[in-house]
Amino acid sequence: MGIIDKIKAIEEEMARTQKNKATEHHLGLLKGKLARYRQQLLADEAGSGGGGGSGFEVAKSGDARVVLIGYPSVGKSSLLGKITTTKSEIAHYAFTTLTSVPGVLKYQGAEIQIVDLPGIIYGASQGKGRGRQVVATARTADLVLMVLDATKSEHQRASLEKELENVGIRLNKEKPNIYYKKKETGGVKVTFTSPPKTNLTEQAIKMILRDYRIHNAEVLVRDDQCTIDDFIDVINEQHRNYVKCLYVYNKIDAVSLEEVDKLAREPNTVVMSCEMDLGLQDVVEEIWYQLNLSRVYTKKRGVRPVFDDPLVVRNNSTIGDLCHGIHRDFKDKFKYALVWGSSAKHSPQKCGLNHRIDDEDVVSLFAK
């Protein structure tokens, strides 16, 4: 039986099985198997561009990557046209095999790369065609922008979410708070910091590990809300990505005010109309907010800081990250930094590599 058939068989069995106390462990086991087969299906994705690595630590010029996901004709091209410069000047992305047209959104001195993944995400989890590349690309995103058509049913959103869920992309979710380590010997040791309030029992954990042929491991569940699904995610950690998602409803000009109001109240959601030029600024601001980037202005000795060309780094970055962003080897030459701004105790503060910088700090770096 091919993997696709195996997946189908498990999905069918899951659909047939009634959900109750007596079956929850069996369902958990099936979910574990399903996760494994889905992974196999996507196994050669690593070599197909995008890579799925950490993507962006401190990217070259502070770029972040946003991927647009949506069904055809929801208005992705229109949105790209409105908020980006049409073509990327930077060609350091590896999606040449995709027909996506990356654009650059210039905002607050940052260059944010926006990649349109044409409506081919659909079917990716079934291993269809270029879907895998799309998935690999989506994995490297700092933010997923799900573009939805306000005039269409909620089905679009649910189906895209499910598609991403199936390939291991978790939207707006924290990593489960479970410590897990494979061991050489000693059997499986499971500890809960407080009794689980969900279906995640010691028995379930052991059963799933056995199915994965893992016979020695230490598991510490630190959150009583963790479920079997969370545990499966933890043991498949290399294939999971926790990505923020912003839901953007386009074409609000074509629905009633009540409907717009209802959509706009959903979490992580912005409403807009490309055609009427409504809400586009909100989309840009929300992208910026969700990316949670910091701007750092560099300053040479005796000269005013350069305020029009900040280095953009992830929020909570250190001077070390900043150095790495400037050049791979810069850290080795680093002597000290002078920092002005809200992260500094006094202005300027002399700091080392581990100092955490705030948004809009001014930094002078001194080399040996």
Ligand SMILES: Nc1nc2c(ncn2[C@@H]2O[C@H](COP(=O)(O)OP(=O)(O)OP(=O)(O)O)[C@@H](O)[C@H]2O)c(=O)[nH]1
């Ligand atoms: N009523 C309305 N129509 C819109 C709006 N934005 C886009 N459209 C229309 O929706 C259609 C699709 O827009 P595109 O921007 O091409 O959509 P897309 O998602 O890029 O489509 P694909 O290229 O097929 O993936 C076009 O006919 C647009 O005129 C809007 O805000 N309101």
